[in-house]
Amino acid sequence: MMSSVPAVSVRDLRVERGGRDVLYGIGFEAARGSLLGLLGPSGCGKTTLMRALVGVQIVKSGTVTVLGEPAGSPALRRRVGYATQAPAVYGDLSVGENLRYFAAVLGAPRSDPARVVDEVGLGRHRDQVAATLSGGQLTRVNLAVALLGGPELLVLDEPTVGLDPVLRQELWELFRELAGRGTTLIVSSHVMDEAGRTDRLLLMREGRVLADGAPESLRSRTGAADLEGAFLRLITERGGSTA
Amino acid sequence: MSLTITLATTRRILVQLRHDRRTLGLLVGVPSLLMILLRYVFDRPETFDRVGPMLLGVFPFVIMFIVASVGTLRERTGGTLERLMTTPLGKLDLLFGYALAFGLIALVQVGVVLLISLTWLGLDLAGPVWALVLVAVLDALLGMALGLFASAFARTEFQAVQFMPAFVLPQALLCGLIMPRDQMASWLEAISRVLPLTYAVDAMQEVSRETGFTGSLAVDLAVIAGCALLALMLGAATLRRRTP
Numbered sequence: 001m002m003s004s005v006p007a008v009s010v011r012d013l014r015v016e017r018g019g020r021d022v023l024y025g026i027g028f029e030a031a032r033g034s035l036l037g038l039l040g041p042s043g044c045g046k047t048t049l050m051r052a053l054v055g056v057q058i059v060k061s062g063t064v065t066v067l068g069e070p071a072g073s074p075a076l077r078r079r080v081g082y083a084t085q086a087p088a089v090y091g092d093l094s095v096g097e098n099l100r101y102f103a104a105v106l107g108a109p110r111s112d113p114a115r116v117v118d119e120v121g122l123g124r125h126r127d128q129v130a131a132t133l134s135g136g137q138l139t140r141v142n143l144a145v146a147l148l149g150g151p152e153l154l155v156l157d158e159p160t161v162g163l164d165p166v167l168r169q170e171l172w173e174l175f176r177e178l179a180g181r182g183t184t185l186i187v188s189s190h191v192m193d194e195a196g197r198t199d200r201l202l203l204m205r206e207g208r209v210l211a212d213g214a215p216e217s218l219r220s221r222t223g224a225a226d227l228e229g230a231f232l233r234l235i236t237e238r239g240g241s242t243a
Numbered sequence: 244m245s246l247t248i249t250l251a252t253t254r255r256i257l258v259q260l261r262h263d264r265r266t267l268g269l270l271v272g273v274p275s276l277l278m279i280l281l282r283y284v285f286d287r288p289e290t291f292d293r294v295g296p297m298l299l300g301v302f303p304f305v306i307m308f309i310v311a312s313v314g315t316l317r318e319r320t321g322g323t324l325e326r327l328m329t330t331p332l333g334k335l336d337l338l339f340g341y342a343l344a345f346g347l348i349a350l351v352q353v354g355v356v357l358l359i360s361l362t363w364l365g366l367d368l369a370g371p372v373w374a375l376v377l378v379a380v381l382d383a384l385l386g387m388a389l390g391l392f393a394s395a396f397a398r399t400e401f402q403a404v405q406f407m408p409a410f411v412l413p414q415a416l417l418c419g420l421i422m423p424r425d426q427m428a429s430w431l432e433a434i435s436r437v438l439p440l441t442y443a444v445d446a447m448q449e450v451s452r453e454t455g456f457t458g459s460l461a462v463d464l465a466v467i468a469g470c471a472l473l474a475l476m477l478g479a480a481t482l483r484r485r486t487p
Binding site: 016017018054055056057058072074077078080082084086087088089090091092093094097101102104105106107129145 | 247248251252254255258259262263321322323325326327328329330331332484485486487
């Protein structure tokens with residue numbers, strides 16, 4: 001695989017859900033080893049875009065290419081890790097049992113469950129039944145499953161929601177470290193201050209990309225002090241309502 | 244299809260059940276209790292010899308239908324199915340994983356009920372015991388496969404549970420358990436001929452009456468196995484990698 005090929009390339013992606021358009025011709029690329037943030041209010045199409053990247057979303061038109069292959073092709077199923085916003089793990093299994101099952105399905109090394117459980121800082125809860133974990137711990141189990149098998153692309157839907165600031169900090173350090181090792185990460189959030197930690201940001205609103213650039217350049221371009229302000233200015237510039 | 248993934252799925256389902264002791268207890272305890280009740284409701288060994296085996300064909304069918312439909316619905320609504328669909332797991336890996344796990348549980352369930360029936364309750368079988376176990380396990384798999392299929396049409400667990408009477412009770416009424424089929428209205432008898440539970444009850448009657456493995460028992464077994472396979476394929480068709 002050539003490293004010059006972008007990890008993700010989306011062109012003119014249109015998606016319709018429940019009879020109405022939710023993505024109107026989205027297009028962007030993500031370089032390998034980059035940490036891309038998807039930022040936007042709830043309902044702006046972030047989750048739909050992520051579902052399209054992992055190939056579980058029926059799309060109306062456009063192309064989504066992931067690691068050189070059409071999104072969702074069988075060859076990608078070991079190379080892409082996905083964590084949904086609502087934790088998708090078995091509540092009646094322990095943390096370790098969940099990880100061992102998904103590791104077996106992915107054909108990941110036997111040592112992987114132990115590795116990922118430490119990476120998300122859940123070592124002490126390995127034998128605890130998932131249903132008895134707190135919301136934040138469950139979010140981390142969900143993330144740990146996505147890390148199994150060392151995927152080349154990680155698609156993470158709001159992985160830090162509901163976590164305390166220390167843990168959030170630790171997870172962003174982990175994401176940064178993974179990107180340093182060559183993993184491409186696409187991470188969504190609706191918290192503006194988190195977005196500053198990414199290499200590049202896609203600001204989304206109502207199914208469209210409002211702006212695409214490094215957090216610093218978005219701030220300087222709009223002359224806003226923070227990203228929240230930059231976001232508001234971009235909306236007004238477009239003549240949209242800020243309400 | 245991958246044997247490793249199928250077996251990992253079977254193991255995962257069995258471990259889930261191991262954590263849920265109450266469900267496990269109900270799976271084995273309820274049919275045993277019903278069998279004991281039945282024995283003393285009739286209180287005549289000859290009647291029990293006739294009806295008991297038929298119920299042994301119906302219990303695993305009904306119970307596996309409920310457990311499988313709620314279990315797979317949880318998998319659909321809990322997001323784990325979508326997660327699995329992004330992995331190398333094939334639809335058949337999941338279905339056979341379920342079939343193997345529930346088949347094993349059915350074996351234990353039928354084994355315990357049969358043990359109680361043959362010893363304490365004094366059930367008298369003319370035919371071979373293994374044939375009865377085979378019919379009961381195939382019935383369980385048929386129930387599981389139909390439950391899996393039905394779960395695709397339920398949005399909530401409330402709906403899934405109500406599919407049980409919808410799918411199962413008409414079959415139970417028409418299968419010859421309550422009234423011999425040749426005494427029904429002829430159009431009902433015709434309908435009963437295409438319902439799989441009819442063949443399950445017929446097979447059980449065969450085992451309880453005839454010694455040895457009869458040709459008609461073989462036909463019944465083939466029909467039940469065929470229906471279970473068909474239901475599994477229909478279930479596979481309801482599992483989609485891409486959804487709207």
